[in-house]
Amino acid sequence: MKSFNRVGVVTFAIAAFGAATSAIAQAPDVAHGDVTNGKRLYLADGCFTCHGRAGQGGAYTGPAPALARTGLPFDGFKAQIRDPSDNMPAYSDAVLSDKDIADIYAFVESLAAGRSAKDISILDN
Amino acid sequence: MTEAVRRLIDDGRKSAFEARGQKLAKLHMAMVEQSKTDATLGWDSSPITTARMCAEVYNQIKDQDWSLVGTAIRLTWPHRLWDFKKPQQWNGVSGGGGVGYNLPASLGAALANKKHGRFTVAFGGDGDFMFNPGALWTAAHHKIPILYVVHNNRAYHQEYMYLTAMAARHGRGVERMDIGTTLKDPNIDYATIARGMGAHGEGPITDPKELAPALARAVAVVKSGEPAVVDVVTDPR
Numbered sequence: 172m173k174s175f176n177r178v179g180v181v182t183f184a185i186a187a188f189g190a191a192t193s194a195i196a197q198a199p200d201v202a203h204g205d206v207t208n209g210k211r212l213y214l215a216d217g218c219f220t221c222h223g224r225a226g227q228g229g230a231y232t233g234p235a236p237a238l239a240r241t242g243l244p245f246d247g248f249k250a251q252i253r254d255p256s257d258n259m260p261a262y263s264d265a266v267l268s269d270k271d272i273a274d275i276y277a278f279v280e281s282l283a284a285g286r287s288a289k290d291i292s293i294l295d296n
Numbered sequence: 297m298t299e300a301v302r303r304l305i306d307d308g309r310k311s312a313f314e315a316r317g318q319k320l321a322k323l324h325m326a327m328v329e330q331s332k333t334d335a336t337l338g339w340d341s342s343p344i345t346t347a348r349m350c351a352e353v354y355n356q357i358k359d360q361d362w363s364l365v366g367t368a369i370r371l372t373w374p375h376r377l378w379d380f381k382k383p384q385q386w387n388g389v390s391g392g393g394g395v396g397y398n399l400p401a402s403l404g405a406a407l408a409n410k411k412h413g414r415f416t417v418a419f420g421g422d423g424d425f426m427f428n429p430g431a432l433w434t435a436a437h438h439k440i441p442i443l444y445v446v447h448n449n450r451a452y453h454q455e456y457m458y459l460t461a462m463a464a465r466h467g468r469g470v471e472r473m474d475i476g477t478t479l480k481d482p483n484i485d486y487a488t489i490a491r492g493m494g495a496h497g498e499g500p501i502t503d504p505k506e507l508a509p510a511l512a513r514a515v516a517v518v519k520s521g522e523p524a525v526v527d528v529v530t531d532p533r
Contacts, residue, residue: 216470217460223339229533230370260461288332293355
């Protein structure tokens with residue numbers, strides 16, 4: 172199971188970075204993504220059901236990678252939503268607009284990153 | 297048999313085996329460390345992350361002769377964070393992923409463990425719990441010790457995810473997937489149900505800081521030979 176999660180993350184990352192390099196620039200207003208609306212959409216549209224409210228990752232039919240401050244480029248993030256590389260459902264623009272995705276992206280980039288396990292006594296064993 | 301095989305291993309093969317073992321051990325430890333780092337995401341969140349729930353439970357039972365006999369759907373954290381060394385520390389899951397299996401099946405495993413003096417622990421989803429809560433009365437009546445931790449995400453959550461996925465796939469709205477898939481309004485109090493069945497009940501716990509003391513009380517009850525339920529309000533997966 173440990174390796175499954177790593178595979179999921181790597182799959183997402185490869186797909187996302189690959190798409191980022193090949194995507195036709197659409198100039199999404201990423202810099203001005205609305206974090207508040209992004210959080211609303213993240214919860215209302217079910218992103219949290221697999222990826223967790225804190226963006227900590229989880230599972231669907233397979234592992235769903237963590238999204239909290241992944242640092243993924245926006246184009247790759249959007250490409251994974253529009254045309255997923257795995258069993259994640261595709262979200263068309265009839266369901267999520269580019270602006271919605273930019274807002275969700277702003278939200279997940281605003282989430283707290285992980286910390287050192289050594290700072291948590293019950294994990295430091 | 298084992299000794300016979302060992303005698304037939306020449307020095308060259310022995311060295312190869314040892315080298316492979318060291319390589320695998322190194323990779324394993326790297327994965328464990330990564331899992332610990334992953335577990336820190338949302339550590340203080342409420343609803344409680346499943347990683348924290350599993351880490352807190354392990355911290356309370358790790359010095360017991362423990363046996364994990366059930367997990368909720370896709371709950372992988374015990375296998376990412378706990379140190380499994382004996383075959384009886386894990387007995388697998390329902391072959392078909394059947395909902396409603398986990399509570400009574402865990403009880404059966406707890407009964408089998410009782411004569412060995414093992415500390416039985418299980419996680420189970422709230423949706424699963426709803427199918428056969430009367431199993432707890434059986435546990436109380438026959439004094440079957442088990443620590444049963446309800447992974448209470450207030451939903452038949454796998455269904456919730458599938459409906460969201462299918463709606464997205466068909467280009468439909470995805471904002472009403474909670475209808476018929478969630479267990480809220482009113483929220484269910486599994487600790488009270490447990491007490492009503494004659495078992496010890498803790499929770500529902502929404503503050504992660506309250507987990508450790510509640511689990512410690514429940515562990516003491518289980519060690520005395522009785523069943524205990526800890527209702528943990530969790531994030532979905």
